[in-house]
Amino acid sequence: MSGDWREQAQGLWERADSMEPGEGKVRLLEEAVRLADAHADTGMGYMLRDALIDAATFGGAPDKALVAFAxxxxxxxxxPKRFDPEGMLWKQKWVVGRFKEFPHISRKQIADALDDMEQCFAKADAGKRSVLKLRYMAAREMGDEADAERLWAAWLEAPRDHLTDCRACELDDELDHHIDKGEWEQALRKARPILEGRQGCAEIPHLTLGTLLYPLFKLEHLEQARELHRRGYAMVAKNREFLATVGEHLEFLALTDNLSRGLTLLEKHLGWALEHPSHRDRFTFYASAAFLLERFQAEGGRDTVSLRLTKAYPGYRADCGYEVKALHAWVDGQAREIASRFDLRNGTDRFARLLARNRTLADEARPFAID
Amino acid sequence: MRELLQNATDAIRARQLLEPGHAGTVRLELMEKQDGSPPTLLFSDDGVGLTEDEIHRFLATIGESSKREEALAARRNDFIGQFGIGLLSCFMVCDELLVVTRSVRGDGRTLEWRGRHDGTYAVRQSEHPLDRPGTQVFLMARQDMTEWFAPERLRHLARHYGGLLPFPIQLTAGDRTEQLNPDGPPWRRDYESASERRKALLAYGRDVFGTDFIDCIPLHSTAGDVDGVAFVLPASPHFNARQKHRVYLKHMLLSESAENLLPEWAFFVKCVVNANALRPTASRESFYEDESLALAREALGQGLRTYLVELAHEDPRALQRLIALHGLSVKALALDDDDFYKLVIHWLPFETSMGVMTLADYRRAHPVVRYTPTLDGFRQVARVAGAQGLCIINAAYTHDAALLEKLPHVVPDAQVEPFSTADLPQSFEELTLDEREAVFPLLRMAERVLAPFRCGVVVKKFFPAEVPTLYSSDAEGVFRRDAERAREESDDLYAGVLDGVMAAAGGEPAQLCFNLHNPVVRRLAAVADREVLKLSVEMLYVQALLLGHHPLNAQEMALLNQGLLGLISAQLGGTGEGGEGGEDGGGSRGFH
Known part of the structure; x- marks a missing residue:
């Protein structure tokens, strides 16, 4: 019997290994982990969780990555001799980097985890660049603007070392700063190596193509934006890890008056948003969905719309006919609720301001056909 | 060989632009020496030729030989640049090179360039003028490279890279001259009949890939000007990864490992195609990801889809055989494409608690489609569900859950429900009023004992009768259990974080369902001793967890350990001192 479960766990692991990142892969590894735990095999449990952290991080389950890492x-x-902490420093970065996306994790816990990470990295003779980037991103995300500004400079000045993220990921993370400031040209210039395929990794350019839609829209490079939308959406459409990026595509479609395409994205991905562990990613999606439905209402003509929404949606209707106003009220309500939870935790008004952005977008919208 | 063929092809195409109708020929002549010294290969074309000015331009290219890929790629897109790069590569096999050329555009003079690998060269007017425009390259084989000049080698390489070129390539060696590419691409030839065509193409596929394919599919795309043939693999690919295809660019072999040509789902075929208007990547291993490639990929995918649709209409059995081999490809396409989904979904096989069956067979017998999205979930429900006459689909395999969830959207009358152990009790038999009264003490005790474990209790009757209890929990509950174990193991910092995570996790409490058909449970219901009752409930709870493959947390592990001791102690009755958690002898009735 004991040989049997090992074989079973091994089999699950191998199957997971051959799969694309996503929910299915995570489920198989979780199952293997439970087998190891049920048989109190710590070594196997550790090895499998090592793989699970990867799968969960890249498969839209940051909460599961956190549990496995803990x-x-x-x-x-x-x-520490048997389970070397150094081997997991890279993953610690992934896990700690996402703390800010859970409103139930407190400011103090985020700060403690970052301090702890800094110590762990110092023990391994790594420099501060990795932790500075995460500190910058946490400060930016929590609306600590002065800190973010200071940390941005400190991050980019710190030398690279063996534990810093690859150049493609760093470039991608740098774009946010320029977009925050409305430096569209600069963002585009920085992204060039990524767009031309000279820099890339597991999630780049997937994320980048979504990030650049708005800058391109602002610069009126609409043809290029359309190409990035086509290329980019195909890359993110099948992995819930990219919910926020799907939200960016949704926003672009709403901005350019491609409402029908936008609704297709909404019906396809609402199910992800409903149960996505990252509330931050939910927020981006719901805010974009609210904007889309506002555009729909502004264009006028229809009070109801036919959508194949998931049964998990609380207002689900078997006849697929939805009142646009009610649907909008619901997604908008979700965005507002998440925003207020984040702002409460952060003690800032960043998310309230992000919500207000939809009003600006409404003035900027202009039609540009995708088809 | 590849570079020289590329140069000759470019030159002939350039001449065809000036003189439409010019056919073009490439000649390879191997000149072996009587004295056994290394041979010379004469490689000639009747293309556009070079002017003196162009010769100087290509020399400049050679001079600034850059290692940067982009610069190289840019230069390759320029006729002269490519010519220079191509010639440079010849110094891999020879120390000395002679180029004799006469331009269509020039003054009729024939020029020659003699270059050495050390970078020295001379340009002058040739003493042996060419009759017609064109270029001749003489490669004097280096002593240690003569193996590359064997006729067999030359024949093989020229065919490999230039086999599809639309003008003749002739090889002369000894006193024999042969044409190496007699017929152009096999998929463009005319055949006597469809079956002749199929036979010939399958033979071609075997020749190219060394595989006996089961079918071939024509490919065509206006975008990128692509045509070719796709071969259906005779076995499921081990990994569902993209296949490596052989691609030609303007009839010259570009790569044997291009991966990005077909849509992701199409990993059931390998193909050979020629593209006239796609851009190669700098490394020339694949095509550049741009709009034309995206459109071409869509069109080629459409061709494969048409093939599958025609099979569905004309030869459903062949489609079923194909599904048996390449179900994953078919499922992936069905997921993306509603019309195709409608066409094939009922033929797709699924694993169920009653064996593998197609969705059509399943729906004939079971009006509601019930599935479990995880393997573990399936294992837990399969046995009990089977005994209640429920047929459950194991949708843990790639695409299965998503395919089933799509069913009601495409087939309006279909009912589809995810199923888990939590849904099982609904199918169980309710207790009679008398039974209800009889089990009430057990129910109350179990509720009290299991409340700290966030677990509710019901009592019902179900089969198989050997199963005393069934533990069920939704996905959030399972996650909370995982988090609880991690919290127990971790340090303060992370344990604190996990507290928050667990508090935020939603979902219903877990449930333990007692089975009154089970003899032990029936006897337990009659036990009056509260301690024995408590102990038994605890042990049944732990057993249910273990049977459901739920690892125990520390609190549950303590239950198990104390419970075992308690049972032993109870068995020993009044004969000993009685252990901790042990009872008076009187309570052991229910366990004989």
């Missing part, structure tokens, strides 16, 4: 971390503390 368990491994416990083992490292108990037996």
């Amino acid at each position: 368990w491994c971390r416990g083992q490292q503390k108990k037996d």
